[in-house]
Amino acid sequence: MTWQLRRAHEHDLSAIMHLEVNIFENDAWSAPMMARDLGDPACYYLVAFPPDDPSNVEAYAGLLAPQGATEGDIQTIAVADSARGRGLGRVLMQALISEARKRGARLIFLEVRADNPGAQRLYERLGFIEVGVRRGYYQPDNVDAIVMRLNIPELESMLTSPTATVPV
Structure with missing residues (x-):
C-alpha cells in the first residue's frame, strides 16, 4: 500500500479527531488542544491518506520542534486499525x-x-531507547508512560521510504 x-x-x-477519539478513547486529546497544535508554527503535523482518496485520513502524527531548538518531542501518532x-x-x-x-533538533523524545x-x-526499531518512566501518566486509566529518546542520526538515507510520498 502506498500513502500520500x-x-x-x-x-x-x-x-484527526475522529481517529483520536476512536483510537485513544479514555486519554484522547480534546479538539481545542489538537487545534492549538495544528496552528502552532513550532509544531509539524502530517496526515496520511490513499493517493486516490485524499479525504480518507488513515493516520496522523505530530512533532513539537521549534526552529533552532536542539530537542523535539513526538506529540502524537495514530494509525487507523484498517491501516495497521x-x-x-x-x-x-x-x-x-x-x-x-x-x-535543528539532535534529540527527540516521546x-x-x-x-x-x-x-x-x-x-x-527506529533507534529510540528507554530513558525513564512516568508513573500513572495516562489518565484515567492510570497507565505508566515509558519515556524514550532518539539521538537523531545524521544519515538522511535511513529516512527514505518507497511506500510514501511527501509533497514539498
Whole structure:
C-alpha cells in the first residue's frame, strides 16, 4: 500500500479527531488542544491518506520542534486499525524525525503507554531507547508512560521510504 503524506492543517481537525477519539478513547486529546497544535508554527503535523482518496485520513502524527531548538518531542501518532501492520507508522515517524533534523533538533523524545508493546517495538526499531518512566501518566486509566529518546542520526538515507510520498 502506498500513502500520500501532507502537512496537516486546521481543516483536517475533524478527521484527526475522529481517529483520536476512536483510537485513544479514555486519554484522547480534546479538539481545542489538537487545534492549538495544528496552528502552532513550532509544531509539524502530517496526515496520511490513499493517493486516490485524499479525504480518507488513515493516520496522523505530530512533532513539537521549534526552529533552532536542539530537542523535539513526538506529540502524537495514530494509525487507523484498517491501516495497521503495513509500515505507515514507521513512514510517519521517519518523516517527523527528518523534519526535526531540518529544524535543528539532535534529540527527540516521546512517551508511549507501557501497555502498548507494538508501539514500543516500532520506536526501538527506529533507534529510540528507554530513558525513564512516568508513573500513572495516562489518565484515567492510570497507565505508566515509558519515556524514550532518539539521538537523531545524521544519515538522511535511513529516512527514505518507497511506500510514501511527501509533497514539498
